[in-house]
Amino acid sequence: MALKVYLSGEIHTDWRDQIIDGCKGLDVEFSSPVVVHENSDDCGVAILGAEPDKYWHDHKGAQINAIRTRKGIQDADIVVVRFGEKYRQWNAAFDAGFAAALGKSLIVVQLPEHQHALKEVDAAALAVTEDPAKVADILRYVLTGGLPG
Numbered sequence: 001m002a003l004k005v006y007l008s009g010e011i012h013t014d015w016r017d018q019i020i021d022g023c024k025g026l027d028v029e030f031s032s033p034v035v036v037h038e039n040s041d042d043c044g045v046a047i048l049g050a051e052p053d054k055y056w057h058d059h060k061g062a063q064i065n066a067i068r069t070r071k072g073i074q075d076a077d078i079v080v081v082r083f084g085e086k087y088r089q090w091n092a093a094f095d096a097g098f099a100a101a102l103g104k105s106l107i108v109v110q111l112p113e114h115q116h117a118l119k120e121v122d123a124a125a126l127a128v129t130e131d132p133a134k135v136a137d138i139l140r141y142v143l144t145g146g147l148p149g
Contacts, residue, residue, distance in 0.1 A: 001143060002027040006076035006099075008069070009092040010084030011035040015109065015132040019080065022136025026143050031072045033065060040065055062091075073099050078142075080135055082109040083118060093121055100124035107135055 005028055007016045020030055034040045044051075044060025051057040069091075073079055079099035081092050099106050108125040109132055110118055122128045127138055137148045 002029065003078060003139060003143060004029045004031070004076045005139065006030075006072040006079045007032040007082070008073070008079060008095040008099075009082035009109070010089050011037060011040070012084060015082050018132040019135045019139075022133055023139055026140060028139055028143070031076070033069055033072070065091075069095060070098070073104065074102065076104060078105045078107060078139070080107045080109065081121070082132070083111070083114055085111055093118075096121045096124060107138060109135060 003026075005019075007019065007030055009015075011033070016030070016032060016035070023030075034043070041058070041061055043064045044062070045057050047064065048060050051060060073095060076099075079095065081096045081099070083089060083092055096106060096108065106125045108118065108122055108128045109130070110122075110128065111130060115122070127134075129135065129138075140146060140148075
C-alpha cells in the first residue's frame with residue numbers, strides 16, 4: 001500500500017524534513033505548499049503582474065497558492081498540518097478544515113500551549129502530536145503495522 005501525504009503549515013522550520021527522513025524505506029509520496037517564503041508571497045504578482053496595493057498583491061498570491069494547496073490536499077490520503085511556535089499559520093487552519101471536509105485523514109502537529117486555541121482543529125484530527133517524529137511513526141504503523149522501537 002502506498003500513501004500520498006500532504007505536509008501543510010508553517011514553513012520556517014525543518015519539520016517536513018524530519019518526517020520525510022523518518023519515513024525512509026516506506027512507500028510514501030510527499031507533497032507540500034511552496035516553502036520558499038518569498039516565492040509563496042510573490043507568485044501572484046510574478047505571474048499575473050504587479051499590484052500597487054499590498055492587499056491585491058497578497059490576494060493574487062493567496063489565490064494561486066490555493067490552487068496548489070487544494071490539488072495537494074485532494075490528491076492526498078493523509079494530510080499533516082503543523083502549527084508553528086512563532087508564526088500562527090491561519091492558512092493551516094483552513095487546510096485542516098478543508099482536509100476534514102473532504103474526509104481526509106488528518107494529523108495535527110502543534111505545541112502544548114496551542115491546545116486550547118486549536119481544540120476544534122484537534123477534534124477533526126485522527127491524531128495530534130507535538131513531535132514530527134511521531135508522524136513518521138504513525139505513517140510507518142499505517143503502512144506496516146509495526147510499532148516504534
